[in-house]
Amino acid sequence: MLEQRALIEQQREVIHALSAPILQVWDGVLAVPLIGALDRERADELMHSLLNAVTRGNVRFAILDTTGVEDTDEAVADHLVRIVRAVDLLGVRAIVTGIRPAVARTMTSLDIDLRALGTHATLREALKFCMRSLAALPR
Template sequence: MTGDETSATGAEIRNEPEAKLGEAALLLRAILDNLPVAVCRYDRDGIFRFHDGKGLEVSGIKPGEHLGKSVYELYAGTPGAVESIQLALAGKASHMVTEAHGLTWESWFVPVRDDRGEPGVVTITMDATAARQREVELQNKLMLIEKQQDVIRDLSTPIIEVWDKVLTLPMVGVVDSLRISEVMDNLLTAVVNKDARYAILDLTGVDAVDTQTAGYLIEMIKAIRLLGAEGIITGIRANVAQTMIALGLDLSSVTTVGNLRAGLKLCMRRMAAAGEAGAAGQVGSAPANAPAK
């Protein structure tokens, strides 16, 4: 074949609309027969003019079954479907996920015009049920993980009422800024709810703190004091103490003792002393004419 013949053949193929239409029909047929999609076309009145695709099988609908029917009547109860078709008739494409026939469908609404220029709509719909189920399963797993993380955080920083009006917060591991912020909120809430008089922060199990966290501990003690309670820090390790000293933190107003046991004894002594002082105050305030006992 000469160059002129080749050029002529190419021009002939390019200039044949029938060949182009035949190629497009072949491609469309391959898609409709083999992929889980449903393709529909509606005229300006919402009447089905094309209704085909392998995706119809899962819904129990035969290809062409809806031809001549109104999409507005068939899918009046499907949220968003009718509105999306009306938008496409107005020239605006859209995409949505809907529930119909007990399945989840993902649809694209495309505005088109026929040979006479009349507006219409083409929809391409895929069965997204399996993908939706995987999404729901993933969301459920993420929710479960979040709940488990909440439980772990609660277990790692439990707030225990060891005595009437005495709370203790034993902390373990490495304490970072995010964790101490959560702990501060929980502890202050517990102080209010329990009407606590003392809150003991036990750092015996803390391996290390960052520089910002050390400052947070002091701020927590101040916040506890503002609520009318007293914060006591117990069990500070040598490396944690060095971090606090290196930061130049003023611990002169913070009560610290060697371990949790000593902290509990201190609370009991102070509560006992407060009780005795209260009793003495009541006796001292008795009326002058009260009978002697």
């Protein structure tokens, strides 16, 4: 019984790790493709994993691609904004891409300042922005 529970917990951890992988897509650029429901537990795990990844390397940008997220509630949208702020506190610019209309409506209904939230329509546009920004940095 204990072995079965341990196996189930291990499988759960693998599934959660795969549900929001953190990919190094360019020197200094991480991307996190989000797919499916973004509940509070998953958002907490994402923040923990992303902050750890940011502190391990020479990261300048973290792209959160929400193209695969259909809908979210206010609490989770607020948590997404908190992830952006936490990443920013570590000196990394977070960019949110692929925001769907339902998610945009939820995020604008929050009583928070969204001006600091960097967004691009697509992951491709965000990558172009990151590459141009990195190229402009002094060497």
